[in-house]
Amino acid sequence: MHIIIAGEGRLPYFLAKSFLSKGYRVTVITSDPIEAEDMSRRTNATIITGDASRPETLRDADAYYCDLIIAVTTRDEDNLTISQQAKMEFGISKTLALVNDPENTEIFNLLGCKAFSTTEIISQMIEQSVQMDEIISVFPTEEGKILLTEFKLSDTSPVLNIPIKNLSRPDQSLLVSILRDENVIVPNGDTILQAGDKIIVLSIPENHANVVRMITGTSV
Amino acid sequence: MSHKYIIIVGCGRLGTILVNRLSRLGHSIVIIDKDTGAFEGLSSDFSGFTIGGDAAESSVLQNAKINKADMFYALTNNDNTNLMLAQIAKDIYKVPFVIARVNDPQRDIVYKNLNINTICPIIIAADELIKRTEG
Structure with a gap:
């Protein structure tokens, strides 16, 4: 070559x-x-x-x-x-x-x-490595057009104890699944998130910061 | 000629003369140049906008409202810059009328391959000189 x-x-x-x-x-x-x-x-x-x-x-x-x-x-x-x-x-x-x-x-x-x-590339690497504790991992797919982010909800997360349908969710983002005590839950509008839940959220890079802010209560 | 919204990149000697004349004809002009000192040559009755910045940075073209432009002239002294800007204007923002200046006539083929309308001041001058020589 x-x-x-x-x-x-x-x-x-x-x-x-x-x-x-x-x-x-x-x-x-x-x-x-x-x-x-x-x-x-x-x-x-x-x-x-x-x-x-x-x-x-x-x-x-x-x-x-x-x-x-x-x-x-x-x-x-x-x-x-x-x-x-x-x-x-x-x-x-x-x-x-x-x-x-x-x-x-x-x-x-x-x-x-x-x-x-x-x-x-560098900023993605930094984001992934110096993340706050709540973010477990970020998987870019389709050349980074879609991000799948895994969070572990802390007890200060602002999304706890509210039915999902009542949360104001950023456009083009979706709660894909919840892992609670080793059980996988596919959420619906009435599902309520709890501290300790591991959740996977689908988003686009443009609104990733909004998703992180919504789930952790802090900015990236 | 009806009133047009024209974006011009490159406020050198050619850009300056063109902007002054087009502005006098009543067109709306936005002139972009990396060097804000380049705008000093604009006439006092120039009524358009000047933007100091690198047009190859996409936010600069967006500030110039390129999506609304009727015409786009890439007139910098760098052929690669003109090539890129002309493609962005033509293929991404669908500006109806785009012209790029060719500084080095040998590069004309690249512009042709990319279907970009060009103007090459050197060729125009040479053609004119030949015409006068042949008289």
């Missing part, structure tokens, strides 16, 4: 090292000639100096014989152009673009360009 990595700084270098160690062929495109020289001394990757959003640079990087291109420059617009160019001009079907502005993730996907956001 031949992988092209386009970008500057430490990230392309360490990505290249990791892919090389797995036995892949790696080409790095960087716009910084000093970095290029340094990298060519320290890795076995092919290093090309140039603007990866230009077709001639991609041609130099042997893009016609490439299986995957990863665009990790610091500018979102460059990463988009690199991916689109790779697809249209060189027929590379697998492209991955870094988005620095997390809000661009959706825009890139709508424009047919697979994107990932380190900001989002």
Whole structure:
């Protein structure tokens, strides 16, 4: 497999090292000639100096014989152009673009360009690890479009002792199941939550903070 | 020509002249540039809005009410920025009329592949010079 990595700084270098160690062929495109020289001394990757959003640079990087291109420059617009160019001009079907502005993730996907956001990944990791005690785990599904969150209700939770139908529930969220003393309860409107219940709630990322606030009484 | 709501990104020399003239013609203009100092060239009778910010950040285009725009001009001096902005305007916000400036004529093919209407000041100048040469 031949992988092209386009970008500057430490990230392309360490990505290249990791892919090389797995036995892949790696080409790095960087716009910084000093970095290029340094990298060519320290890795076995092919290093090309140039603007990866230009077709001639991609041609130099042997893009016609490439299986995957990863665009990790610091500018979102460059990463988009690199991916689109790779697809249209060189027929590379697998492209991955870094988005620095997390809000661009959706825009890139709508424009047919697979994107990932380190900001989002890191903030999800932090949310999952430094969570408050009530949240047991968060499972993102469908590429993070739906979240399943597992809570353990404390005795200060504001949702206790009220029939579920009387709770003001954020839009697009749903109480899926309750685990009470090892019994699974599928809730209906008259179900009343108790302290110690483990519950699974389905939500979308946009209202996840509202769901957490509603169930724990504290903000994320 | 009827009254239009036009968003222009890039307040360089081209953007400035265009904004001043379009504003005089009675159109509603929003001009966006990263560098707020760029707005100093706007004429005193410019009646539109200026937004200082990076248009590639999606909140900036939303502030400009891109969903209401009749026209969108991406005129920055960076081709990749223009390409991205033009696609966002055309494909996501469905702005009816979108034009992107091409700085490097060799990149024209990328814009063509993405079905984006372009204007390339260098080609226009070259064409004009050839016309005058051939006289």
